[in-house]
Amino acid sequence: MNPMLSSTSMPSTWWNRTFQRRRRPAFDVAETLHSFSCAVERHLGITPFDSQLHAATLLAQGRAVEMRTGEGKTLAVAAAAAARAIAGRSVHVATVNRYLADRDFHTFAPVLRSMGLSVGLVDGRATSEIKRQAYGSQIVYATGYDLGFDYLRDQQRRARQNSSRLGDELVRRLSGIDNTHDMPMPLDFVIIDEADSVLLDEASVPLLLAESTNQNVKDAAATESAAQSCRELNLGRDYLVDSHSRVISLTMNGADTIEHRLRPRPELLLLRPWRQYVEHALIAHLLLQRDVDYIVFDNRIHLVDTTTGRIFDDRRWSEGLQQAVEWKERLPFSQPTIGSASITRACFFRSYRTMAGISGTLIEAAGELRSTFGLTVEAIPPRLPSRLIELPTRYFATPEARRRAVALETEAMQRLGRPVLVGCRTIAESAAIAEEFKRRRISHRVLDGRQTEAEAAIIAEAGRSGIVTIATNMAGRGTDIRLGKSAKDCGGLHVIGIERNDSARIDRQLLGRAGRQGDPGSGRYFVAASDSLIANDPKLIASMVQSAEANGEAHGNFEQQWTECRRVVELDALKRRASIEQRYLRRADSTTILLG
Numbered sequence: 001m002n003p004m005l006s007s008t009s010m011p012s013t014w015w016n017r018t019f020q021r022r023r024r025p026a027f028d029v030a031e032t033l034h035s036f037s038c039a040v041e042r043h044l045g046i047t048p049f050d051s052q053l054h055a056a057t058l059l060a061q062g063r064a065v066e067m068r069t070g071e072g073k074t075l076a077v078a079a080a081a082a083a084r085a086i087a088g089r090s091v092h093v094a095t096v097n098r099y100l101a102d103r104d105f106h107t108f109a110p111v112l113r114s115m116g117l118s119v120g121l122v123d124g125r126a127t128s129e130i131k132r133q134a135y136g137s138q139i140v141y142a143t144g145y146d147l148g149f150d151y152l153r154d155q156q157r158r159a160r161q162n163s164s165r166l167g168d169e170l171v172r173r174l175s176g177i178d179n180t181h182d183m184p185m186p187l188d189f190v191i192i193d194e195a196d197s198v199l200l201d202e203a204s205v206p207l208l209l210a211e212s213t214n215q216n217v218k219d220a221a222a223t224e225s226a227a228q229s230c231r232e233l234n235l236g237r238d239y240l241v242d243s244h245s246r247v248i249s250l251t252m253n254g255a256d257t258i259e260h261r262l263r264p265r266p267e268l269l270l271l272r273p274w275r276q277y278v279e280h281a282l283i284a285h286l287l288l289q290r291d292v293d294y295i296v297f298d299n300r301i302h303l304v305d306t307t308t309g310r311i312f313d314d315r316r317w318s319e320g321l322q323q324a325v326e327w328k329e330r331l332p333f334s335q336p337t338i339g340s341a342s343i344t345r346a347c348f349f350r351s352y353r354t355m356a357g358i359s360g361t362l363i364e365a366a367g368e369l370r371s372t373f374g375l376t377v378e379a380i381p382p383r384l385p386s387r388l389i390e391l392p393t394r395y396f397a398t399p400e401a402r403r404r405a406v407a408l409e410t411e412a413m414q415r416l417g418r419p420v421l422v423g424c425r426t427i428a429e430s431a432a433i434a435e436e437f438k439r440r441r442i443s444h445r446v447l448d449g450r451q452t453e454a455e456a457a458i459i460a461e462a463g464r465s466g467i468v469t470i471a472t473n474m475a476g477r478g479t480d481i482r483l484g485k486s487a488k489d490c491g492g493l494h495v496i497g498i499e500r501n502d503s504a505r506i507d508r509q510l511l512g513r514a515g516r517q518g519d520p521g522s523g524r525y526f527v528a529a530s531d532s533l534i535a536n537d538p539k540l541i542a543s544m545v546q547s548a549e550a551n552g553e554a555h556g557n558f559e560q561q562w563t564e565c566r567r568v569v570e571l572d573a574l575k576r577r578a579s580i581e582q583r584y585l586r587r588a589d590s591t592t593i594l595l596g
Contacts, residue, residue, distance in 0.1 A: 065362070
């Protein structure tokens with residue numbers, strides 16, 4: 001049985017009653033879902049739960065659905081996709097990463113094909129012809145960012161065709177070059193997995209399609225000079241840093257200093273305004289952190305999705321920022337790229353005729369989803385009562401004291417025979433925890449986005465008795481850790497969260513790895529005075545440090561202050577998302593195409 005399906009062979013009584021009551025039109029949703037249930041039984045040997053079919057019904061109606069971890073979201077999505085496809089709609093299932101798209105496609109493709117439906121899988125690394133064939137299917141599984149980038153490429157191709165000179169198309173055809181085919185990807189019906197992560201957490205990072213300039217780095221000396229010049233600028237006097245919104249703003253004094261005292265040498269070749277070179281140097285040195293925003297592997301930069309901890313091999317910063325980071329890390333310069341098209345995730349998904357979404361954490365975001373996307377949020381009650389025990393947060397003056405305490409709690413749980421999941425916000429912190437565990441000889445496995453091939457195996461083992469897994473936030477999204485029998489008998493999975501996230505929803509996602517489907521489990525957060533969430537509250541930081549004992553653990557009631565810090569950060573994030581959306585929506589259309 002596939003662990004993500006969360007189904008049983010018990011009869012679906014609620015659904016049988018609903019099906020008998022609604023069995024009328026040929027393409028009735030209830031009748032289609034009944035057929036889907038029969039196909040799942042034949043091919044996978046299981047019967048969907050009532051709650052899964054209820055969720056599928058809501059998704060097929062274009063709702064946003066909250067289902068708890070382990071309740072079987074993947075099957076509900078496949079059922080809803082089948083219902084809409086049989087009704088004649090073109091359905092895209094947007095996942096948060098390629099691992100999940102591949103897993104879900106291969107699990108349900110036989111089921112959906114047995115119902116007479118065509119199913120395709122889009123891999124962003126595939127050729128245009130292979131992707132074109134996949135997009136021709138009635139149901140398409142793909143990552144949300146692959147869908148968005150393919151849409152941008154399609155729009156860019158159309159714009160170039162419209163601006164081509166008279167006779168260009170005929171010349172291409174006579175030469176045997178036919179580039180006029182549009183990607184058949186109708187924006188009809190989309191089901192967004194982990195909808196809050198895609199539409200809210202990642203909303204402030206627009207999809208930017210960058211093109212290679214096919215040129216050598218002609219302005220390398222300018223990049224180097226800017227990096228040296230930015231060291232002459234002073235925080236507060238020349239520039240301001242907003243660590244939460246990740247923005248550096250030059251003051252009037254800083255702009256004047258760059259323009260006059262730090263102006264570039266006459267012999268430097270500039271491909272952009274000098275101010276942009278200096279700003280990129282500041283961003284590279286002050287905001288973009290190694291093993292947080294990117295990693296260095298195989299002598300080049302690989303970008304990291306800071307929301308999930310996943311690594312992108314095929315993405316780069318554009319407009320010279322990539323080269324600024326490469327200079328910082330003393331790496332060879334890569335070929336420059338320029339932004340050619342961009343769109344926010346929100347604008348892209350709003351382009352679909354109908355949008356639906358599902359996640360384990362949507363209720364907190366119900367108001368924003370309704371006002372921004374017109375999505376009504378419906379919560380599906382858990383099939384069994386939750387047995388998850390949320391333990392009190394522990395506070396520490398330093399990250400080092402926290403790591404020692406995490407190691408001691410992990411050892412205690414391991415002695416009991418319980419599996420432990422340690423969730424970290426960054427790759428750097430996961431590496432530091434791993435070093436502490438090595439020093440104490442605590443056996444463990446690390447899942448930080450660099451184990452692409454072994455990821456499924458690591459997740460499959462994470463619920464076994466005594467197994468310790470260290471993971472970035474990817475463990476909180478799309479993964480299903482199933483417990484072995486002995487692990488259940490010992491108390492289930494214990495989750496340790498390292499540093500609270502900017503959103504309470506992400507915290508709930510991580511703790512929700514434990515206690516799935518009525519299993520026993522527990523979890524707690526370990527936070528330190530150096531954590532980014534409270535960086536702008538010096539009083540709280542000082543209070544935690546002053547109340548710490550010799551072992552570094554701070555004792556006191558800090559919960560209300562932490563909650564207030566997060567409220568401010570979440571409000572700032574909401575305003576930032578709204579501002580970005582307004583900037584895009586003010587344009588004639590929500591897609592910006594820059595043609596050379």
